[in-house]
Amino acid sequence: MADPVIRLRDAQLTLQGNAGPVDILRGITLEVARGETVGLVGPSGSGKSSLLMLMGGLERATGGLVQAMGQDLTALDEDALARFRLSHMGVVFQSFHLIPTMTALENVATPLELAGAPDAFARAAAELDRVGLAARRDHYPAQLSGGEQQRVALARAAAPRPAILLADEPTGNLDGATGQAIMDLLFGLRADHGATLVLVTHDPDLAQRCDRVIRLADGRLATEVAA
Numbered sequence: 001m002a003d004p005v006i007r008l009r010d011a012q013l014t015l016q017g018n019a020g021p022v023d024i025l026r027g028i029t030l031e032v033a034r035g036e037t038v039g040l041v042g043p044s045g046s047g048k049s050s051l052l053m054l055m056g057g058l059e060r061a062t063g064g065l066v067q068a069m070g071q072d073l074t075a076l077d078e079d080a081l082a083r084f085r086l087s088h089m090g091v092v093f094q095s096f097h098l099i100p101t102m103t104a105l106e107n108v109a110t111p112l113e114l115a116g117a118p119d120a121f122a123r124a125a126a127e128l129d130r131v132g133l134a135a136r137r138d139h140y141p142a143q144l145s146g147g148e149q150q151r152v153a154l155a156r157a158a159a160p161r162p163a164i165l166l167a168d169e170p171t172g173n174l175d176g177a178t179g180q181a182i183m184d185l186l187f188g189l190r191a192d193h194g195a196t197l198v199l200v201t202h203d204p205d206l207a208q209r210c211d212r213v214i215r216l217a218d219g220r221l222a223t224e225v226a227a
């Protein structure tokens, strides 16, 4: 692949469970090209979220190589990883991870402020507008439905226009029309900014719009099918 933005070579993740070590990812080798959109599918427990965490440097591989934009993520300490993510990556977690003591607007503005954007709050307001939440700016996460929290998380991840966006079931809590709007936002990031997208999904419509679908089974790559 000419210009891989994400590169894994025999990446492994073994975590300590109560009953001893658990092999969660068992040697994953893959590359994602710049501007490519990859759907990650597979049964529950197959390792999709864990793989996304490795790509985002949120879990450290216990073996093999994990590179993003040419940087070996396994070589960075926590601070350097956080800085790397702030400059290059947006992550939408399966459980959103919004900051409970901040309003929707403050949640979206925070990464922009950290990145030094002078107009962080105005931009955050515009992002909330794009996901249809203009009227919810001043609500706290606990005052929002699951689908609304998901849209805030997406706005927060997309606001800094990251080169890489990793999203865990980004349409999982949304109805058809809202899901469609979120998909348009995701694919707009690619069309307008050349972002590389890796999307964990159970949604056949979303998978179908990806350039490539990667299937996981029991911590390994199963068949790769063209979307």
Ligand SMILES: Nc1ncnc2c1ncn2[C@@H]1O[C@H](COP(=O)(O)OP(=O)(O)O)[C@@H](O)[C@H]1O
Pocket (backbone or CB within 6 Å): 015, 016, 017, 022, 024, 042, 043, 044, 045, 046, 047, 048, 049, 050, 051
């Ligand atoms: N912190 C952890 N400690 C031990 N096992 C874990 C941990 N996190 C996830 N697992 C296990 O790893 C496997 C893959 O989990 P996950 O990546 O969340 O799968 P998926 O997103 O495909 O449903 C599951 O069997 C899960 O129980």
Ligand SMILES: [Mg+2]
Pocket (backbone or CB within 6 Å): 048, 049, 050, 094, 168
């Ligand atoms: Mg998962």
